[in-house]
Amino acid sequence: MERRNFIRNSLALLTPTVISGNPIHILQDHPLLNSSLLATSNNDRVLVIIQLSGGNDGLNTVIPLSEYSNYNNARNNIAIPENKVLKLTGNNATGIHPSMTAMQNLFSDGKLNIVQSVGYPQPSFSHFRATDIWMSGSDSNEYLNTGWAGRYLNNQNPGYPDNYPTADNPDPLAIQIGSLSTLTCQGPVVNMALSISDPSSFYNLIDGTNASVSNTNSGYELSFLRSIAKQTNLYTARIKKANDSVTQQVTYPNNSLASQLKIVARLIKGGLQTKVYMVNYGGFDTHSGQVVASDTTTGTHANLLKVLSDAIAAFQSDIVGLEIEDRVIGMTYSEFGRRIKSNASGGTDHGSAAPLFLFGKNVRGGVFGNNPSIPESATVNDNIPYQYDFRTVYSTILQNWFCVTESAQTEILTKQYPILPLINASVCGINDKNSTFSKEALIYNYPNPFTNFTKIDFKTNGGHTLLQLLDGAGTVLQLLVEANYSYAGMNSYNLYGSSLNAGVYYIRLQNEAKVYVKAIIKM
């Protein structure tokens, strides 16, 4: 690029020109659209976030075969028959919903990771609050007005959006497919994500006026509107170019999630340096009629999971063909799982922890964590306690995929969270040896069931160790132990439970990245 072109075009960009009565916006010659700059950098890691709105029923998505009879007792009217559950290669304890054959294949290829029972202490059962918690990465009782990915992008791009785009960052930092803006990418000043639904057609906006605004709320909102117009104009031509440069893709299924992912694949291949893409698929709030009563492997939930599974598989096969597989991982999440016990409407009410999927060539394939334990006769209050805090997944992505430092992670997520062995971290120069998933029991207690007292023995490898008591609804009641052990070995804790009501409780151990959850029963 010639420097004088750069200057001339930069000035033209800021001045709306009126010719023959039509507002004309000079954009086409912007140097940042120069195709030589669109070349792909193989070092750019991309995260695709798939939000499943409504609260996906985790127990009918990832079925705990090792707990099958309790599972079947708890939700007889919607349970997936044991022989219909799809098997996972090398894993007899856990299976997935029969409509997810495409993801079963992905698992066999080692490109699917299932993280068990992801949640957080004191779960919220409100769609809106729980969604905000997931998007912001806040504690249950904490209100953050920014999103976790927004804070990450802000950390990497302080000062955004002033003077953006830059030569180093010519593209939107994040893209939300659709007409919505969400909290996930909300930064401290503006939303870091650009929303688009059709990357093949854009409209020039009037953005050039620099006239001052009044010192009123109207002036405040006008500044916002102008900034959106400006950012839109600056970025959209580049998006269109990236979009139009990709002409060959695999055939995607005909559903809204697949259409969104198809755009994402195209934009990544087209050369955008965007780090985070967000897509959304809704309808998971299955309070009633989640299955067809005569065949519980079919119905609303089965259709939803089939769409999810087929769309992810098509996307994965597309990015292999487009040769961008090394750079892309995806993550699904839903604001909560659903209740262990089904209701009489053939559905499930709002619950807490649920499995989460990571997919891509660079995720470590497998099932991470243990099956949730299900009470013999689940009551309407029973929920799945969390094994993995959702922020440990975020922390892992930040440090092992986006290669941010531990201190930056702490700043972005407001606390330090451990890294889980979910991603091939070699992209960040980390040679991670802790890559096998331990299924070893780490907690024993006696007596169990207990009346007034039970002794809990727990095993630590040394280092930071946390022992928590959770109630049947998955809420943390008490922190029993938090210590830094200088040695590996067994420790014990005496739990005096006379004040506890009868029922199921859980002991959760977290030792660095290792997590173990055990059910205990108070008589």
Place this chain on the structure above:
Amino acid sequence: MPANPQSSSLGLNTYKGTWQYLQTKHLLNRTLFGAKAADITYFKNLGLTAAVDELLNISTSLPTPPLNDYSSTTVLDPNVPLGKTWVNDFTTDGTLNSYRNSAYKKWLLSVWLGQEKNIREKLSLFWSNHFGTEADTIFYSNLTYNHHQILRTNCVGNFKQMVRAVTTDPGMLRYLNGYLNTKTAPDENYGRELQELFTVGKDGGAKYSEDDVKNAAKALTGWKLDASNNAIFDSTRHDTTNKTFSAFYNNTTITGKSGATGAQETDELLNMIFQKTEVAKFICRKLYRYFVYYYIDANVENNIITPLANAFIANNYEIKPVLKLLLQSEHFYDSLYVGCQIKSPIDHVVGFLRQYEIVFPDAVTDYVDSYFLYNSMVSQLIGMGQNPVDPPNVAGWPAYYQTPDYNELWINADTLPKRNKFTDLMIETGYTKNGKKIIVDTILFVKKVCTNPSDPNLLMDSLFAFLISTDIDPALKNTLKVQLLLTGQASDYYWTDAWNLYQTSPTTINFNIVNARLKALLKYIMNLPDYQLQ
């Protein structure tokens, strides 16, 4: 530029300042979907008190109901002939319900466009967003129609009665599964949203517990729908145990009742909930955000929300007195709040059609063409992110509740261009069906807005005063006049001559000269980000 939203320290005392075009337009922008030029003159002449009274005075007559616009050789409706209303007919046929839902949305556009000079439609949208039902989920179009009629008829009435009516409204029983809520497996959906979204809310003071949700669900067990979708109480499905609530509800116990009296627990539950002042506060905050601005700090909480909530309670949850207090308050007219609301897609599309007084074919006598054209408007709204009567979920549209952005959420790289495309299209080509065209008539429009369109300076002032609610830089106004109206000529009389020539000699050539300049100017004004504010 202001770094943050600001709040006014003014309270609910009646506004005593000047009552002019600006104040009148501000009031109408917030209570109607856009104001016609004549509306502004009319309400300005009434004065503040009479204007607010008239806006809050809802006529009892309701719009002519939606019609069958869909019957054809392939779509057969055995009970409702083409051109007749389907609202009294119940069908389980999914195809028919889908056509009827679609007809409902087209009809709704006609109602919004033809709204009377009162708050009913704007406020009904508030309530339909508040209760957040989705026509798609309710499925039965006659239930959707009836649900919204409850909101429409009660919109300025009694909030508690409205909640009671909605609680056992068949549309709501379907939407939140109340009809499946039984003693053997209570469905918590309505019991939760009743508290979280419809009454006490989730703000700081609302500390109901998860058990309260479960107990509310239990108290509501027994309601179901009969084969024709009527709500009935089936005592055999009702949970007759006692329901004891948390300290938030003063440990109230609703004594379990058997037989038909079980239905009384529904009223007892609402009575208990409406004892909480959080209900009034939650609703007043939401009304404030809808009618004034989303930013509520301690100032607004103390000077507006608390006294408004007190008035709401003192008036036994009557809505009209609360709105009257707010809409005639000195707070409402503080210049801080003029033009600070980002238009919703409905404000944008319907407001535009009303500002320009676009005439659609008659929705009753020429329903075929009319419904077709209204459908184009529905598509516009969907593209901009506000599918009428189908919000994304039970909380309504995020722009009405999601902190910290609120109505900024309507605007992004996808929707802002669509808004500009829409106004451009309505000026350039419009929409046509069977020779009937809806398009901006630039000449008629400027005559309605400006007393003397031959004067380019007065014309610019009148257009900006009518279309724009921000303070416009006079230099920009002048630039636009010179470049667009005078197309670069130095003297005002070029426009004056062109206009006058067209008036005396309305030939095609003379028309085109004037029309081309007005089209360019109007497009530009509405492409300014300022046009997105009201």
